[in-house]
Amino acid sequence: MATFSRSPTANAFSFVLIGGTGDLAMRKILPALYAAHRDGTLGEGGRIIPVAQTALDQDGYIQWVNEHVKPLVAMVASGVDDDAWLSFLGRITYVALDASRADDFAVLRDVPGMLRSQRIFYLATGPSLFVPICEGLAAAGLTEHARVVLEKPLGHDLASSQAINDAVGAIFTEDQIYRIDHYLGKEAVQNMFALRFGNVLFEPLWRREWVESIQITVAEELGVERRGDFYDKTGALRDMVQNHLLQLLSIVAMEPPHSMDADAVRDEKLRVLRALKPLREEDIRQNVVRGQYRAGVGGGAPVPGYAEEPGVSHDSVTETFVALKVEIENWRWSGVPFFLRTGKRLAGRVAEIVVNFRPVPHSALGAMPLRAGSNRLTIRLQPNESVRLNVLGKVPGMGMDLRGVYLDLAFDRFFLRDRMEAYQRLLLDVIAGRLALFVRRDEQEAAWKWVAPILEDWNRSPTAPKPYAAGTWGPAAASALLAREGTCWLEEES
Ligand code: BG6
Numbered sequence: 001m002a003t004f005s006r007s008p009t010a011n012a013f014s015f016v017l018i019g020g021t022g023d024l025a026m027r028k029i030l031p032a033l034y035a036a037h038r039d040g041t042l043g044e045g046g047r048i049i050p051v052a053q054t055a056l057d058q059d060g061y062i063q064w065v066n067e068h069v070k071p072l073v074a075m076v077a078s079g080v081d082d083d084a085w086l087s088f089l090g091r092i093t094y095v096a097l098d099a100s101r102a103d104d105f106a107v108l109r110d111v112p113g114m115l116r117s118q119r120i121f122y123l124a125t126g127p128s129l130f131v132p133i134c135e136g137l138a139a140a141g142l143t144e145h146a147r148v149v150l151e152k153p154l155g156h157d158l159a160s161s162q163a164i165n166d167a168v169g170a171i172f173t174e175d176q177i178y179r180i181d182h183y184l185g186k187e188a189v190q191n192m193f194a195l196r197f198g199n200v201l202f203e204p205l206w207r208r209e210w211v212e213s214i215q216i217t218v219a220e221e222l223g224v225e226r227r228g229d230f231y232d233k234t235g236a237l238r239d240m241v242q243n244h245l246l247q248l249l250s251i252v253a254m255e256p257p258h259s260m261d262a263d264a265v266r267d268e269k270l271r272v273l274r275a276l277k278p279l280r281e282e283d284i285r286q287n288v289v290r291g292q293y294r295a296g297v298g299g300g301a302p303v304p305g306y307a308e309e310p311g312v313s314h315d316s317v318t319e320t321f322v323a324l325k326v327e328i329e330n331w332r333w334s335g336v337p338f339f340l341r342t343g344k345r346l347a348g349r350v351a352e353i354v355v356n357f358r359p360v361p362h363s364a365l366g367a368m369p370l371r372a373g374s375n376r377l378t379i380r381l382q383p384n385e386s387v388r389l390n391v392l393g394k395v396p397g398m399g400m401d402l403r404g405v406y407l408d409l410a411f412d413r414f415f416l417r418d419r420m421e422a423y424q425r426l427l428l429d430v431i432a433g434r435l436a437l438f439v440r441r442d443e444q445e446a447a448w449k450w451v452a453p454i455l456e457d458w459n460r461s462p463t464a465p466k467p468y469a470a471g472t473w474g475p476a477a478a479s480a481l482l483a484r485e486g487t488c489w490l491e492e493e494s
Contacts, residue, residue, distance in 0.1 A: 012045035012117040013431055016108065018099055018133055019124035020050025021064060023226075024151065028182075029124060030069045032423035037091065038084040041428055049111055051095045061094035099129050105136035119146035120430055127154060131167040138171045149178040149430055152243055153234060157455060158448040165441050178430050179439040183244040185422030185429075187411070188381040189251060192353075195379070195387060197256050202377070205357065207332045213487055215339045215354040216248050218381075219346040221298060223470070224320070228311025235318040237290075237451055240342040246273065246447045247439070249338060252353055253328055262435035266443060273446035277327040284457045289466060289477040291321030293345040296470030303345065303470050319458075319465045320344045323478035325485070337485055341478060345470035347491075351381035354490050365400050373404035373493060385419070386410045 015033070017025055030050075036042040056064060066089075074080045093111055097104035108114055121137060123130055130150060137143050148168065155161030168177060183189060196202060205211070218240060224231040231239065250269035257264040279287070294305040306312060306320050321343030328338065357375040376390040386409060393405035411419075429437055466475035473479075473491060482488050 011043040012113065013043065013047070014111065014114050014117045014119050015046060015048045015427075015431070016119065016121045017048065017050045017124060018052075018121060018129075020052040020061070020094065021054055021056070022052075022124055024124040025050065026068050027072060028423045029122065029427070030065065031073045032421055032427050034069070034073055034080075034085070034088050035421065035424050036428055037088045038081055041424075043431065045117070046091065046431065047111075047113055047117070048092045049095055049108070049114075050092065051097055051099070051108075053098050054096065056094060056096060058094050062089055062092065065089065065092070099125060099133050099136070102132065102136040102139045105133075105140035105142065108137075108142060109140060114142070118431070118433075120149065121146060122149040122151075122430075124151055127160075127164060130154075130164055134168050134171045143171055143176075145176075146172070147176050147178060147430055147433070148172050149180055151180055153238060154179060154444060155448070156233075156238065158445060158452050161444060161448050165445070169441070174441060175435060177438075177441070178435065179441075179444060180426055181243050181247050181439050182422045182426065183247055183381075184437040184439075185424075185426040186381050187419050187422075188379060188385045189248070190425075191385070191387070191411070192251055192379060193260070203256070206355075208334055208336050210357055211336050212356045212358045213337045213339065213485065214252060214356070215341070215490060216245055216252070216352075217340075217354075217489070218244060218248075218342040218351040219348060219473070220342075220344050221346060221349045223293070223298060223303060223345045224306065224309050224312065226310070228309045230311075231320075232312045232316055232318050236320055236322045236342055236344070237454060241322055241324070241340065242447050242451045243439075243444075245340045245342055246276075246450070248353060249326065249340065250443075252355075253333055253338070255332070260436060262438075263440075265436050266440045270440070270443050270446060271330075272328060273443055273450065275328050275330045275333075276450045277329050278450070279453050281453075281457060284454055287325040287481065288454055289321075289323040289475060289481055290319035290458070291323075291343065291468045291475040291478070292316070292318065292465040293320050293343075293470045294467045296345065296472065298345055298470050305470070306345075317458075317462050317464055321346075321465070321468060321474045321478070323474060323481055324454075325481060339482055339487075339489075341474070341489070343468075343474050347471055347473050349383060352490070353379040353381070355379075356487065365402060373406070378490070384410065384412065 017029060019025055033042065033048060050061060070080060070085065095107060095111060097107055119142060123133055125133065134148065150168065155164050196206065250272040253272045254268040255271065257268045292306050296303060307314050307316050323339065323341040326338040326340055355377040359375060373390045374392040378388045378390070380386045388409070389407040390404055391406065392402045395401040395403050426437060466477050468475045473489065479488065479492060
């Protein structure tokens with residue numbers, strides 16, 4: 001079978017969305033493509049080819065998009081522009097095929113423009129289908145010069161992710177593979193590069209001599225929603241820590257890259273992941289807290305406990321919360337604790353990175369307030385992106401009464417432009433062939449390797465996770481973890 005070999009023309013792409021009627025397509029991918037279309041960043045020659053096994057035809061699919069995607073798009077800040085929506089629908093060509101049958105993929109060759117355009121295959125399916133899909137695409141002669149996007153979870157542990165990477169890697173080269181971690185597309189994560197590497201102010205202080213500890217929190221108010229079945233087999237460690245939190249950690253802790261080229265950035269992140277101090281059994285017992293929510297309050301109303309959620313087993317020991325102390329064994333960070341925490345049904349939705357600097361070595365100003373929210377940099381990813389620098393200031397008047405005050409960089413006050421959603425940025429990057437914000441195989445496997453002892457320990461001794469009431473900040477043990485080191489989570493500061 002002849003395969004595509006011409007260079008694709010700029011702008012002309014075929015975005016094949018496999019899993020075209022799934023939850024991810026509906027909630028994230030199609031809205032992000034629409035937003036890019038409306039903003040004029042999508043490139044005029046691009047086609048969107050959703051693929052699913054359902055017996056829909058083109059009209060039926062468009063109706064599904066109108067019913068399911070349009071209301072979601074309408075909910076986001078700038079709503080739906082009717083003309084833009086119609087022209088967006090005009091880009092869509094629906095194809096029904098069974099992704100588990102390699103022979104079915106040949107039909108994609110007949111889609112107008114497919115063989116002459118830059119092909120992008122977005123695998124918005126469960127990971128068990130990744131390999132059959134790639135094999136089907138290869139058998140149809142569609143993989144040359146194409147790009148493939150793999151959604152998380154990419155495997156369940158190191159071995160399964162290696163197996164997927166080996167099989168996909170036998171068909172696509174590494175620079176054709178875009179492993180998505182949507183946290184890397186968040187504006188504030190991008191801004192961390194600007195903050196750290198575009199200013200001389202922070203970098204000299206960004207090390208063990210001046211930093212006492214770092215906290216990374218990704219807290220969610222929502223529970224497992226309709227994903228109980230998936231989540232019960234996954235848990236917070238796999239769902240959030242192995243990917244999003246370790247990626248954030250690697251960006252906070254990395255050395256300045258020599259350029260923003262994909263491999264320059266990814267090499268530095270990899271060095272951090274490889275320098276994570278391995279956890280022995282006693283470290284896990286001491287430094288890793290797992291929790292599970294019980295009934296409580298969510299969004300102002302009573303909510304059930306995790307084990308009562310649909311799809312979750314009643315005696316489940318799956319964790320919905322993890323807090324852990326991590327250390328990085330290198331010259332810059334040796335001895336500095338990084339406290340990571342994530343959980344569902346917590347007291348609020350917030351994602352932030354808190355850098356606590358050391359206290360001054362000697363106070364010439366008399367008694368210093370003990371903590372008083374000073375000497376701290378907080379980078380907030382969500383809900384409102386901001387960077388806040390807490391310092392000590394003097395209360396006006398006689399004497400030297402010191403109080404914590406802050407310099408506040410709230411991005412929506414400086415930049416009036418709409419923020420770009422993480423998925424929109426990342427999809428535009430795939431279309432343009434920019435790999436810097438995608439996870440390379442070695443990074444992903446280094447992260448799996450580091451979490452493996454925790455997974456093994458929990459498997460060996462499936463003690464129940466510590467309970468916490470929905471609507472709180474997690475089990476008391478998570479506070480004790482920091483108290484042992486003489487510190488506390490940000491919201492616990494008085
Ligand atoms: C996903 C997880 O990767 O990230 C979800 O699978 C989680 O469980 C989500 O809710 C959180 O993303 P965000 O962007 O809403 O913080």
